[in-house]
Amino acid sequence: MNIRRMLLVIATVAVSSLSACGTDGSETAADGATSVVDPATGEPVATNYPTDAKFVDVSMETASSPLVSRICPVDDPFCVPRECFPWDPDCICDPVNDFGCEPCDPTNELAWCYEPPPPPPCTAADGLISQYRVQRTGREASEQAEVTIFGGSRCNRFVVTGIGGAIVSDSNYETLHIEYRQLYADGTMGPRTIHRTGSNPNRIPEAWVQAPDGYAIVGVAAGQQSSHDLKTLIGYSRQVVVTSAGVRMSGPYQPIHGGVNPYGTLDSLAVNQTPNDNEVFVGLGLRSAVQQTKTLVAFIGTLP
Known part of the structure; x- marks a missing residue:
């Protein structure tokens, strides 16, 4: 190989390497990204976040009220x-x-x-989802979540159809947004409403994923790639159908990728899914430590 051709090869490799960075070496969004890095703050911002959302603000205490x-x-x-x-x-x-x-x-x-009398048992008239369980995963699964949202009333849990989060520079989740929809016995769902919580609840999430109409979230995964940012967020959705047994989650898992690096590596064990067709997410809690999402708390509702 002559010198001229060698220099051309070196130049081509250099350009390819810089294509994932800005001209000053700063990080930019990867291909297929749903978030971009704000040059003013250096933080990722979800570009696919709904601009016409209806919000419900949830206090930190209320967000973790089930515990x-x-x-x-x-x-x-x-x-x-x-x-x-x-x-x-x-x-x-x-x-x-x-x-x-x-x-x-x-x-x-x-x-x-004082101990008030126990509440009456839930009935079908109170809502479709009244029972749920808590499933913890992550490298430090037993730790307390930094942000938690658990939407609905005691007898009527809403299904999760969207998830977004943001992490502050000291590697703590400061923002959690969950989009909820009411699920009805005929398989239809009500309007989308986003619940917000955290020490900075009004911040636009660094990453956002949203299930399409007719689908609900049955799993979530997160990856920070050794950073103080939520760079990769995956929501796993399944279709809501009506069967002879009632409303069920059906079909294959449909991954919804979000973030500045939507197909990036996930933090160890930071994946939480339910394999059952009679279960769907009704809440979520997250915790970050040492530049990793180490705790995922899923509230999983049971379909009757």
């Missing part, structure tokens, strides 16, 4: 406080650490330990 702190029993000095559901019989008070715990009349509405 409450459990207080250790007095006879278990090695107990570690954890989170549990309010109706969990293990959520008990501690007479040693809680002044005035005993005696206390739980039937007295003025007492701090």
Whole structure:
């Protein structure tokens, strides 16, 4: 190979290498990206985020309301406080650490330990999805999520049809947006509504994925590629159909790729899916640490 041809080859490789970067070496969006890097902030911004969305703002406390702190029993000095559901019989008070715990009349509405009567059981008239389970994945699956949204009432859970998030520079999720739709017994869905939470809930997500009409989210995956940004977000959707057994999720999983690097590598174990055709996502929680999404908490509703 002569010198001239060698220089041409080197120049071609150099141009190809720079095509993934700006002229100053800064990162730009990959092919097929649904997000771009804002030159003013250096942060990704989802370009496919809905501009006509109807929003519901959810406080940090309300967003995580399905879980409450459990207080250790007095006879278990090695107990570690954890989170549990309010109706969990293990959520008990501690007479040693809680002044005035005993005696206390739980039937007295003025007492701090008052326990209201259990709510009536949910019926079909209350809503289509009343039962759900919690599924945790990730390298640190048991850790508390930094942002959580769990939409709906006790007897009527909405299905997830869109997901977006953003991470602040110290590798914490500060924004979570979830698009919800009401699911009806005939398989149709109501209008799209985006619920927002986090320490910066009004921020446009760094990555956004949205299921098409007639589909709902049954899985999610995230990848930061050793950065403080949500560069890769995947939502797995399935079609909503009506069968002889009722409303079900049907057909193959349809991945929806989002972010500045929509087909990038995923963080270890940061994939959460349900394989069952009678289940669909009704909420989500996320946590980032050391430039990785390490905790994914999925609230998975059960179709009757």
